[in-house]
Amino acid sequence: MKAIILAGGLGTRLKSVTGEHPKPMADLLGRPLMEHIVQLLRENGFDEICCTLRYRAGEIMAHFGDGGRFGVSMQYRIETKPLGTAGSVGGCRDFIGDDDVLVISGDAACDFALRALMDEHRARGAAVTVALCRSAVPLRYGLAVTDAVGDIRAFIEKPDWPQVVTDLVNTGIYVLSPRVLDLIPAEGAFDFGRDLFPLLLSRGERLAGVTLDGYWCDVGTPQAYYLCCADALEGRLRLTPGEAFRTRQEQPGTDEDEEGCCESCACEDRACLMGALSELMLDMGARFDDGIRLEGRGYRLHISPSAASSAVRIAVQSEDAEFARSLCLSAKQVAEALEHGG
Numbered sequence: 001m002k003a004i005i006l007a008g009g010l011g012t013r014l015k016s017v018t019g020e021h022p023k024p025m026a027d028l029l030g031r032p033l034m035e036h037i038v039q040l041l042r043e044n045g046f047d048e049i050c051c052t053l054r055y056r057a058g059e060i061m062a063h064f065g066d067g068g069r070f071g072v073s074m075q076y077r078i079e080t081k082p083l084g085t086a087g088s089v090g091g092c093r094d095f096i097g098d099d100d101v102l103v104i105s106g107d108a109a110c111d112f113a114l115r116a117l118m119d120e121h122r123a124r125g126a127a128v129t130v131a132l133c134r135s136a137v138p139l140r141y142g143l144a145v146t147d148a149v150g151d152i153r154a155f156i157e158k159p160d161w162p163q164v165v166t167d168l169v170n171t172g173i174y175v176l177s178p179r180v181l182d183l184i185p186a187e188g189a190f191d192f193g194r195d196l197f198p199l200l201l202s203r204g205e206r207l208a209g210v211t212l213d214g215y216w217c218d219v220g221t222p223q224a225y226y227l228c229c230a231d232a233l234e235g236r237l238r239l240t241p242g243e244a245f246r247t248r249q250e251q252p253g254t255d256e257d258e259e260g261c262c263e264s265c266a267c268e269d270r271a272c273l274m275g276a277l278s279e280l281m282l283d284m285g286a287r288f289d290d291g292i293r294l295e296g297r298g299y300r301l302h303i304s305p306s307a308a309s310s311a312v313r314i315a316v317q318s319e320d321a322e323f324a325r326s327l328c329l330s331a332k333q334v335a336e337a338l339e340h341g342g
Contacts (some may be wrong), residue, residue, distance in 0.1 A: 001118060002099050003046040004092055007034060007106030008054035008079055013221050016337035022056045024106035025063070026225065030245025032063065033219060034106040039240065040265040044114040046102060047072045047235075050095040052088040054079040054164065084191040089176065090184035096176075103174045109217045109228045110152050113202040114175065117210055117266035120303070121175040126151075126208035127200055128180060133216050141168040141218070142193055146208050152207040168209065171216050187240050190249060214238075221279055222337040228332035233323050234297050245326055260300075260317035261328040265335040273312055275336040279304055299327060 009225060011023025018026045024034035031039075034326045041049060049072050053060055057078045077091050089096075089103055102118060104110070114133060121129035131156045132144055138159075145154040146167050153206030155170065156163055174192065183199055186188055200207055215237040217228045267273045277292055291304025299318040306313045314331045318324035 001046045001102070002048045003041050003098065003102040004089055004095070005037060005041075005049060005051045005061060005103060005106045006085060006088055007059075007108065008052050008082075008088060009070055010055050011107065011220075014219070014225060015342050017222050017225050017333055020056070022060060023219070026107070027058060028109065028219075028229065028299075029239050031239075031244030032239055033109065035059065035063075035242070036109065036239055037063065037104060037106055038072060038074075038086075040110060040112075041102075041104070041112065042071045044118075045287050046114065048095075049074045050092045052079060052091065053077070053267070054082070061297065077088065079128070079223050082189055084189035084195070085172075086103070086184050086192045086196040087188070087190040089223060090181060093181055094138065094332070096178055096181065098178050100178065101176050103172075103176060105172050105218075107219055108172070108239040109219055109237055109239075110171070110215065112171075112212045112214045112216060114173070117173070117212065120210045121177075121208065124208045125206070127177050127205040128197070129172045129175040129208040131216075132168045132209045132211045133171055133214075134211065135144075135165045136167065136168045137169055138164060138169050144168050144170045146209045150209050152197075152209045155193060162306065169210065169216075172218070173216075226330055226334040228278075229250070230296070230327065231302075233299075233327050233330075240292055241322075243321065257279065260315060261321070261324040261326050262316075263314045264306065264309075264311045265314065265332050265339065266309075266311050267335075268310065268341045270310060270312055273335060273339050274305060276301070277312075277335060280334070280338070299324060301327065301331060303331065 007024045009023060011018060014023050028036060036315050053076055061076055083091060100121060117131050130139040130144060140158060143156040143166050144152045147153050217224060219225050219228050232239050281292055281294055284294060291302060294301040299316055302315045304313055312335055314328055316324040316328040
């Protein structure tokens with residue numbers, strides 16, 4: 001089966017975490033985000049992959065090559081100007097041919113059963129089938145309104161609470177029938193949500209919605225990145241760690257004491273940074289009686305100003321040393337991002 005990975009975005013909001021690297025190359029448990037997506041596709045039977053690239057395309061191509069070492073076949077389409085999400089897929093017409101194709105972002109975290117999405121698409125004969133997931137607080141996502149048989153009748157983009165009429169989030173994972181390509185113009189920017197889907201609905205085409213169990217997160221901000229790392233470490237997101245993650249405890253630059261793994265984040269204003277971290281972690285159930293303390297399944301996280309230097313100290317205690325070290329480093333990355341206005 002065929003899949004297209006959209007990996008051409010600039011990832012501006014996550015630059016405090018990724019630096020000059022493209023967002024799909026952000027590390028998650030010792031592997032780039034996009035490598036986890038490639039692995040997920042292969043496990044679900046998608047062994048022919050085309051990637052749409054723009055920002056620092058060479059870095060992504062150098063890492064994945066022809067896909068052979070990941071058990072898939074990979075090719076690339078490089079955009080010289082923004083084509084929009086649907087326009088990018090339209091540029092892969094020669095790759096798609098007469099086959100149904102799955103479209104997924106290279107910078108999302110996901111463990112969905114994607115084969116089931118393809119099976120449902122073929123069974124329902126839809127023009128497009130959209131992977132949906134439920135969210136209790138869906139304000140930063142696009143929502144899909146479905147009817148009694150699961151067909152999508154309307155989309156609502158990033159609503160305020162008065163506009164929230166469903167908990168079904170559009171994950172941006174789609175299966176397209178090849179006939180849809182005829183509606184995508186060869187020139188100019190063309191998006192799925194803004195252009196293609198309204199056009200399909202106006203023509204009476206069927207857009208099927210399939211609610212999938214599992215984990216999905218749009219890793220678009222430092223906060224989302226941190227939460228995703230924590231979810232992966234706690235097992236809510238099912239991933240296979242990379243070798244870099246498994247050997248991280250052997251790397252220099254961290255100290256271990258009675259509180260487990262420790263990191264220090266240099267900062268100009270410790271109180272201001274602690275305030276930003278407190279705001280970030282307030283809804284996660286943190287306690288503030290001694291710096292910031294957060295406890296989860298099998299770990300204790302403690303963040304406090306260092307009395308001896310202009311730094312914030314981050315310590316994690318856990319019976320699982322790899323878990324503790326990775327969570328500690330993730331928390332440090334978030335603190336550094338906040339310190340630099342990320």
